[in-house]
Amino acid sequence: MSAGHDHHTRPLSDPELRIKALEQVLTEKGLIDPAAVDLLIETYEEKVGSHNGAKVVAKAWTDREYKQRLLENGTAAIAELGFSGIQGEDMVVVENTATVHNMLVCTLCSCYPWPTLGLPPVWYKSAPYRARAISEPRTVLKEFGVEIGDDMEIRVWDSTAELRYMVLPERPPDTEHMSEEELAKLITRDSMIGVAKIAPRDE
Amino acid sequence: MNGIHDLGGMHGFGPVAPEKDEPVFHAEWEKRMLGMFAPTFALGFYNIDEFRHAIERMGPQQYLATSYYEHWLHALETLALAKGVITEEELHTGHAAVGAAKSEPAIKAEDVPKIVATGASARVDADVKPKFKEGDMIVVRNINPPSHTRMPRYVRDKLGCIDRDHGVFVFPDSSAHGKGDKPQHCYSVYFSAQELWGSRASRNDSVYVDLWDDYLVPA
Numbered sequence: 001m002s003a004g005h006d007h008h009t010r011p012l013s014d015p016e017l018r019i020k021a022l023e024q025v026l027t028e029k030g031l032i033d034p035a036a037v038d039l040l041i042e043t044y045e046e047k048v049g050s051h052n053g054a055k056v057v058a059k060a061w062t063d064r065e066y067k068q069r070l071l072e073n074g075t076a077a078i079a080e081l082g083f084s085g086i087q088g089e090d091m092v093v094v095e096n097t098a099t100v101h102n103m104l105v106c107t108l109c110s111c112y113p114w115p116t117l118g119l120p121p122v123w124y125k126s127a128p129y130r131a132r133a134i135s136e137p138r139t140v141l142k143e144f145g146v147e148i149g150d151d152m153e154i155r156v157w158d159s160t161a162e163l164r165y166m167v168l169p170e171r172p173p174d175t176e177h178m179s180e181e182e183l184a185k186l187i188t189r190d191s192m193i194g195v196a197k198i199a200p201r202d203e
Numbered sequence: 204m205n206g207i208h209d210l211g212g213m214h215g216f217g218p219v220a221p222e223k224d225e226p227v228f229h230a231e232w233e234k235r236m237l238g239m240f241a242p243t244f245a246l247g248f249y250n251i252d253e254f255r256h257a258i259e260r261m262g263p264q265q266y267l268a269t270s271y272y273e274h275w276l277h278a279l280e281t282l283a284l285a286k287g288v289i290t291e292e293e294l295h296t297g298h299a300a301v302g303a304a305k306s307e308p309a310i311k312a313e314d315v316p317k318i319v320a321t322g323a324s325a326r327v328d329a330d331v332k333p334k335f336k337e338g339d340m341i342v343v344r345n346i347n348p349p350s351h352t353r354m355p356r357y358v359r360d361k362l363g364c365i366d367r368d369h370g371v372f373v374f375p376d377s378s379a380h381g382k383g384d385k386p387q388h389c390y391s392v393y394f395s396a397q398e399l400w401g402s403r404a405s406r407n408d409s410v411y412v413d414l415w416d417d418y419l420v421p422a
Contacts, residue, residue: 036238086321090369107209109255127216
């Protein structure tokens with residue numbers, strides 16, 4: 001190590017240059033395979049996303065036994081649909097009802113259930129959300145346009161450990177005739193974080 | 204440690220600002236950073252707790268002024284240097300030193316689908332007795348370690364109730380410092396919003412926090 005080496009005070013250079021240098025060194029040393037890096041990027045940019053979580057929710061809405069399994073052992077039930085792995089190794093699903101609204105946060109970093117929701121959006125990783133979701137959830141929800149009645153219970157799940165949470169949103173009314181595939185299209189990422197409700201069908 | 208990363212309950216950051224039609228990545232370098240995480244993690248020179256702790260040791264001004272993937276980049280650089288995987292000079296020049304040893308990557312492209320689908324669970328298959336059961340009232344220990352902990356400040360000395368036992372997990376406070384996994388039960392613990400934030404909080408609201416046996420004492 002060079003003299004005066006100090007990561008607290010070293011001015012940041014352009015992250016682009018730093019990442020290039022780091023990747024190049026690790027590649028030249030044979031420690032990483034750039035093709036593996038490419039494939040990981042493609043996986044999270046194109047394949048893994050909240051459409052996975054939407055399939056889980058739609059199945060839970062239409063299959064009572066699946067829903068029970070999902071709430072009892074989220075990891076196993078989600079894996080039934082082929083979703084598992086990095087940042088979703090151990091999953092817990094919490095259910096919104098007429099009296100309970102759940103929302104997720106990671107106050108210490110930005111833990112988030114990648115296999116079902118994809119990579120987290122910037123606002124989820126931001127200081128305002130991490131600071132305020134636990135202490136003023138109703139105000140935060142209002143900023144997202146969600147009003148929760150005073151008589152409703154709000155449960156905020158702070159994922160401080162290696163459990164990853166996902167909200168099972170309420171099924172909107174007048175959707176009884178819809179198929180699982182049609183239902184999945186209604187389900188948004190934000191509803192599975194617990195910062196949105198699923199709009200009743202208006203088309 | 205009582206670092207800047209422990210943001211829960213702080214004031215002054217303004218409203219949450221969701222971005223409309225947000226892309227998965229905002230820059231090419233962010234993609235490379237994401238893509239390098241699993242391949243470097245698999246090399247085994249750091250664990251997830253060391254990685255988080257490297258981020259937490261950033262200066263507060265730097266932490267708040269940089270993005271999520273810059274935090275990752277900082278942690279990866281810090282750990283690769285600290286563990287001797289690369290040298291300062293290599294990082295500066297962007298090239299491996301002449302005559303540096305050549306290794307085999309831990310993850311090759313063909314391994315990616317399996318790695319993505321498997322991940323690395325922190326659950327430990329060990330017969331460790333739980334200290335608490337569902338429904339037990341607990342108080343969170345009032346400790347302020349300068350080292351890594353996953354006990355956020357806002358629950359210290361607070362009264363809570365065990366909601367569920369998640370089973371046995373690696374203990375981050377130990378694992379982040381090369382002191383072994385110290386496997387123990389991790390619980391989801393219920394706290395009423397009024398216990399945490401006082402009487403102005405809604406009496407209907409609550410926060411559930413995942414906490415390990417070592418953080419808790421019976422109420």
